[in-house]
Amino acid sequence: MKIKTIIAIFGVVFSMNAAADVTNAEKLVYKYTNIAHSVNPSYQAPSITDGKIFFNRKFKTPSGKEAACASCHTNNPANVGKNIVTNKEIPPLAPRVNTKRFTDLEKVEEEFTKHCNDILGADCAPAEKANFIAYLLTETKPSK
Numbered sequence: 455m456k457i458k459t460i461i462a463i464f465g466v467v468f469s470m471n472a473a474a475d476v477t478n479a480e481k482l483v484y485k486y487t488n489i490a491h492s493v494n495p496s497y498q499a500p501s502i503t504d505g506k507i508f509f510n511r512k513f514k515t516p517s518g519k520e521a522a523c524a525s526c527h528t529n530n531p532a533n534v535g536k537n538i539v540t541n542k543e544i545p546p547l548a549p550r551v552n553t554k555r556f557t558d559l560e561k562v563e564e565e566f567t568k569h570c571n572d573i574l575g576a577d578c579a580p581a582e583k584a585n586f587i588a589y590l591l592t593e594t595k596p597s598k
């Protein structure tokens with residue numbers, strides 16, 4: 455199957471009950487999928503499973519500590535998170551739960567790159583970003 459076909463199917467699945475922010479999140483998934491595919495043609499479509507693994511995986515941060523995205527955002531992106539550094543609450547990341555997410559794409563992309571640098575010590579790969587946002591779009595229910 456051609457990449458465009460896969461992206462089109464993915465778009466149809468995800469555009470059911472799409473709000474503005476959800477549409478924006480999908481746009482980013484397409485964008486990163488296309489970049490990832492041009493870097494590595496065997497990358498055909500975002501993987502929700504890999505996105506979830508990425509979210510929960512512990513990384514050694516540049517400061518030497520271990521942290522996962524889930525350390526602050528909890529193991530469910532639909533939950534309210536808590537910043538392990540400042541103890542401040544973090545509104546849910548999942549755009550189907552928190553409609554304020556993904557409203558300003560430029561800001562989100564900047565924040566995403568900054569986050570990746572903080573946690574991984576480098577920017578995340580386009581495939582990781584595509585997988586991660588595809589995963590975020592599937593989380594609709596807070597578990598706490």
Ligand code: HEC
Nearest residue numbers: 521522523525526537538544545555556561562565569573
């Ligand atoms: C040390 C705590 C911490 C860790 C670890 C962390 N984040 Fe965040 N994250 C935050 C805070 C604080 C914000 C900003 C507050 C907000 O947007 O609600 C945020 C915001 C975000 C946003 C929203 C950006 C926006 O503009 O809407 C995304 C996406 C995100 N984080 C992804 C990740 C990913 C992916 C990882 C793992 C690589 C990660 N975060 C790890 C604390 C953290």
